[in-house]
Amino acid sequence: MSFYPEIEAFKTEMFKVSDIHTLYVEQAGNPNGIPVVFVHGGPGGGINEDHRRFFDPKKFRIVLFDQRGAGKSTPAAELRENSTWDLVSDLEKIREHLNIKKWVVFGGSWGSTLALTYAISHPEKVQHLILRGIFLCRPSEIHWFYQHGASEIYPDVWESYYNHIPAEERGDFVKAYYKRLTHENADVRLAAAKVWSKWEAATSKLFVDVQAIDDFDDPTYALQFARIECHYFINNAFFKTNNWILENIAKIKHIPCDIVQGRYDVVCPARSAWDLHRAWPEANLKIIQDAGHAAAEPGIKAALVAAADAL
Template sequence: MDGAFPSIAPYRSGFLDTPDGQQIYFEESGNSAGLPVVIVHGGPGASTQPYRRRFFRSTVYRIIGFDQRGAGHSRPSGVLERNTTAYLLDDIEVLRKYLGIERWVVFGGSWGATLALCYAQRYPEHVQALLVRGTLLGRARDLEWFFGAYGVASILPEAYQRFLAPLPPAARDRPVSAYVDLFTSGARDIRTAAAAAWAHWEASVAYGLFCKKAGYAPEPRLGAQAPDRYAIAAMYAHNGFFLEPECGALHDTRNLSDVPGFIIHGRLDLVCPVENAITLHQAWPKAELQVIEEAGHLDIEPPLVAALVAASEAILSCCHSHR
């Protein structure tokens, strides 16, 4: 990944027991005495990724990753009960306390940005800085853009038809709830086919413009956990991300008034339109807004990599006491 810091391995990993019996996987990399940064992954239902450590200089950052409940290495896998946005925020706070951190930098992209924003509004006293990329605001309009017939589907109609293909014709006007039915059917072949179709739609939108430039096709690799992963994604979408439909993640933005940070967004983002970043900046003017003209949604795109690395370095400057 050009422009990022060298790859590093965790110096510690383990599981955090939550009060309700979940086991949350976490890992730490970099400098154990450095400025703490927690990386909040997207999805919902995805997992922490090693390459994201490379956005942060490992000699000065204590880099913390974790898998949200039900996702990645966390146990039990694919759990849908007691899996809501509120539970995820509680898990992040329990992790902070467990690691003995008073204040940390919070970084997230896409759904991870949604959670990062919600966490910062709930616990601003524990957020030293906030870095969000390709922000999903989690409003009803965002769901309609991604899953409805007249949003991004109008730009990628062929991929959208493939997304609808596994669904009964009578259910295609409500694809998210229809996918929830498939994922909860119990039949593994049905769940696996549903995961493949859902994953292809996500990849088609996320890679839509970038993959043509980069020269590769948006066919995702599906592992054994794919049905669990996309069942979580469908469940969250079906429940409106457990957020208010009008404001989504922007529910208590006055609590961000003293939180410094960066809003980084690709102009060509088809998953989360750039309007999201503009709206967020209006609610959080203390942040620095950077719209990256030749970039889409993915944080592997070179212009976004460069912007994220520069932002992480700038955050070090504003948190100079940790150098």
């Protein structure tokens, strides 16, 4: 099962959510269809035209938005007033602004983190969850990808990430990159952003996608992605505990949920999806055996489209 055909948004707007931040919000598909909100990854990843194509445009009212500092939202790469709880609040503001009573929440990678956090905070507003590449934002997950773990599978790509940081700072790569990504010198910020972003891009698919790596040659995109990600990760995603989502999962067990996970996902290993499923056995878990992390991989894409169609 492939994507639905390309479609244009029927409405786009810039929606002010704070004194600092204005979000890009768009709608596509059927204005009277089942409301579904697409929650992008990163944090800082932004949306693109293909994200509309997971859903039947005749049956869904498709809502997409760029989170604070990401994509077309302004100001770009801004870290002030940018936390998980600000984004949860933004989702509610968008839902109310669009006069939607309840909606389907669809998110992958960091989008799964935010979708779960939003659902736990506002369970009465969520009709169904469709999640991909589960990321619970626990310290163990950050350590695996940014300190040691994924480095053993992609040692060739890791080398650039590793060598960008002096030996005396390699005990905590997230801290070292945060120092550079928030540096007063723009050249220092950009150099770190490109290395950080390209590490993730190189590991996101079962087969390395050169185009995905090259996309981060764009300075704005690299800075949005790297600065916002690192800002969230050095702050434990602003959670009060290291396992906040699983500790609060009982609040959403009544909500139907589909989980799609790539077996060979290096960015968000299947352990997190399995831990979520063990805590929430009512959720339907589908592991795609020949896939990595990216939503656009054939098996993952087909399973996500099928999950939406089943509604």
